[in-house]
Amino acid sequence: MEWRDQGILLTSRRHGETSAIVEAFTPGHGRHLGIVRGGAGRRIAPILQPGAQLDLAWRARLEDHLGSFAVEPVKSRAAGVMGDRLALAGLNAVTALLSFTLPEREPHAPLYHRSVALLDMLGTSGHWPLAYLHWELTLLDEMGFGLDLSACAVTGAGEGLAYVSPRTGRAVTEAGAGAWKDQLLPLPGCMLALRAAPDAEVAQGLRVTGHFLHHRLAAALGDRPLPPARQRLADLLERPRKV
Numbered sequence: 001m002e003w004r005d006q007g008i009l010l011t012s013r014r015h016g017e018t019s020a021i022v023e024a025f026t027p028g029h030g031r032h033l034g035i036v037r038g039g040a041g042r043r044i045a046p047i048l049q050p051g052a053q054l055d056l057a058w059r060a061r062l063e064d065h066l067g068s069f070a071v072e073p074v075k076s077r078a079a080g081v082m083g084d085r086l087a088l089a090g091l092n093a094v095t096a097l098l099s100f101t102l103p104e105r106e107p108h109a110p111l112y113h114r115s116v117a118l119l120d121m122l123g124t125s126g127h128w129p130l131a132y133l134h135w136e137l138t139l140l141d142e143m144g145f146g147l148d149l150s151a152c153a154v155t156g157a158g159e160g161l162a163y164v165s166p167r168t169g170r171a172v173t174e175a176g177a178g179a180w181k182d183q184l185l186p187l188p189g190c191m192l193a194l195r196a197a198p199d200a201e202v203a204q205g206l207r208v209t210g211h212f213l214h215h216r217l218a219a220a221l222g223d224r225p226l227p228p229a230r231q232r233l234a235d236l237l238e239r240p241r242k243v
Helices: 085-101 109-121 128-142 174-183 199-220 228-237
Strands: 002-015 019-026 030-036 053-059 068-075 161-164 171-173
Touching: 002 030, 002 085, 002 109, 019 053, 019 068, 019 109, 030 053, 085 109, 085 128, 085 228, 109 128, 128 199, 161 174, 171 174, 199 228
Parallel strands: 030 068
Antiparallel strands: 002 019, 002 053, 019 030, 053 068, 161 171
């Protein structure tokens, strides 16, 4: 059995004295693991950094075996964000959430392409935190826990959406919220459209997506705790950025 694809490196850990087990996210084969012979060595180890874009050739005797990867670098991303604490936190959050969330060997091509686009924004665009927020919305949707922010769950109105129900994930207007608004999650406007937004507003949006990542997605995965990298990014976005 063998295939070839490009992919995002999610994790790498030493295996034996000279090899590494790597986890990559590819459009055609989903989250996939394999052994890289010599992956712990001086020549290959620097390539195997989280977020790296790799050309991957996987081979195994049987389809359900771990198999081995031959890797060629396409793009290194970690080096480009190493001097930017926030962008590095973004890269770590993306790779950690993908590793945490994705079923093994299940393709999610739309999420893959959104992930590549987001990772390529890190360190090159000041608007990437908003793209990250919308990426988390895509992640929830791909995993079957998408939010419905199209219209008010109570009135049906498509304008004036101000809250999200923590139970259903549906949007609610001020009028529709009524006496229940203190039990709802505030809905920042930047979640409804890709428009310029300050970090504080993005952080408010991440509190919404974080609720569903924790109470829906993580709960469905056996109540495992979310990766700390995700919370580190959310915490950094709560603080004013130095200009």
